[in-house]
Amino acid sequence: MPEKQSPNVVWHPGHLSQAERWSAIGHRGATVWFTGLSGSGKSTVATAVEKALLEAGRPCYVLDGDNVRMGLNGDLGFSAEDRDENVRRVAEVGRLFADAGVVALIPLVSPYRAARDNARALHDAADVPFHEVFVDTPIELCEQRDPKGLYAKARAGEIKGFTGIDDPYEEPEAPELVLVPADGDADAMAATVLELLG
Numbered sequence: 379m380p381e382k383q384s385p386n387v388v389w390h391p392g393h394l395s396q397a398e399r400w401s402a403i404g405h406r407g408a409t410v411w412f413t414g415l416s417g418s419g420k421s422t423v424a425t426a427v428e429k430a431l432l433e434a435g436r437p438c439y440v441l442d443g444d445n446v447r448m449g450l451n452g453d454l455g456f457s458a459e460d461r462d463e464n465v466r467r468v469a470e471v472g473r474l475f476a477d478a479g480v481v482a483l484i485p486l487v488s489p490y491r492a493a494r495d496n497a498r499a500l501h502d503a504a505d506v507p508f509h510e511v512f513v514d515t516p517i518e519l520c521e522q523r524d525p526k527g528l529y530a531k532a533r534a535g536e537i538k539g540f541t542g543i544d545d546p547y548e549e550p551e552a553p554e555l556v557l558v559p560a561d562g563d564a565d566a567m568a569a570t571v572l573e574l575l576g
Contacts, residue, residue, distance in 0.1 A: 396477060396504075396505065396506075399477075399478070400479050403437075403479045405436055405437060405479045405480075405481075406479065406507070407475065407477055407478060407479045407480055407481065407482070407506060407507075408476050408481050408482070408506065408507035408508070408509065408575055409469075409472040409473065409475070409476045409482040409484060409497075409501055409506065409507070409508050409509070410424070410427065410481065410482070410483050410484065410509045410511060410571060410574065410575070411472070411484045411486070411488070411494065411497060411498075411508065411509065411511065412424050412483070412484065412485040412486070412511045412513055413486065413487065413488045413494060413510065413511070413513070413550060413553075414487070414512060414513035414514060414515060414547075415487065415515060415517055415520045415541060415542045415547055416487055416520060416526070416528055416529070416540075416541060416542070417515070417519075417520035417521070417523045417524055417525055417526075417528075417529070418513040418514070418515035418520055419513050419515055419557075419564065419567070420443075420486070420487075420513045421440070421442050421443075421444075421485040422564045423485070423511075423513060423557065423564050423567045423568055423571065424440050424442070424483040424484075424485040425483075425564075426564040426565050426567070427568045427571050427572060428440050428483055429568075430568055430569070430572055431481055431575075436481060437479065437481065438480060438481035438482070438483055439475055439480055439481075439483065440483045440484075440485070441468055441471060441472060441475075441482060441483070441484045441486075442485055442486075443464075443468075443484075443486040443487060446467075446471075447464070450467060450471070451463075451464050451468070456539055457539070461488075461489065461493070462490060462492075462493045464488075465486065465488045465490075465493040465494065465496070465497055466493070466496065466497075468484055468486060469484075469496070469497035469500050469501070470500065472484050472497075472501075473500055473501050473504055473506055476501070476506045476507070477504060477506055481575060487541055487547070489541045489545065489546065489547045489548060490546075490548055491549075491550065494510065494550065498510065509554040509555065509571075509574045509575075510550055510553040510554055510555075511553060511554065511555045511556075511557060511571060511574075512549065512553040512555070512556045512557070513557050514549070514556050514557065514558050515558070515559055516559075517542050519559060520542070528540065529543065532544070554574055555570065555571065555574060557570065557571075
């Protein structure tokens with residue numbers, strides 16, 4: 379994904395550095411990027427993490443893949459190029475949230491490794507923590523769950539280019555955390571994710 383920037387613009391700094399901002403609000407920002415197949419449980423775990431963080435008084439926000447496609451990314455389809463642009467835009471928003479001291483929780487299929495690596499690099503360049511969480515649920519279980527009926531449509535040929543069926547999913551090579559069904563329910567998995575955030 380090439381870096382995108384409008385011409386003739388210059389970053390306008392605020393009065394506080396990132397460290398000063400985080401100190402003033404009493405919280406460090408971070409992005410937790412949940413990747414995995416459709417139906418793997420990414421959003422379920424992310425919302426469980428959100429609940430736990432909010433109950434602890436820590437600001438956070440879930441940038442769910444479907445939700446951002448209803449507005450910010452509503453102009454994108456599911457070609458490889460559009461998927462990469464989807465990841466790029468959400469990564470940019472997540473970085474801004476995290477820079478502000480919010481924990482950005484991003485459950486996004488994000489099937490291509492290079493796009494996820496670019497999301498990480500964007501955060502690294504801004505000195506913002508980025509945690510990749512691979513929700514490694516076997517496709518057979520995802521298909522059994524099929525909460526949106528998408529696998530059935532893909533198998534019937536009604537959806538083309540569906541990740542895991544006729545479009546690849548590239549597993550992370552070095553995620554900070556891997557979650558598998560044996561790790562328990564969403565709350566148990568959320569507790570493991572919370573350990574990443576300290």
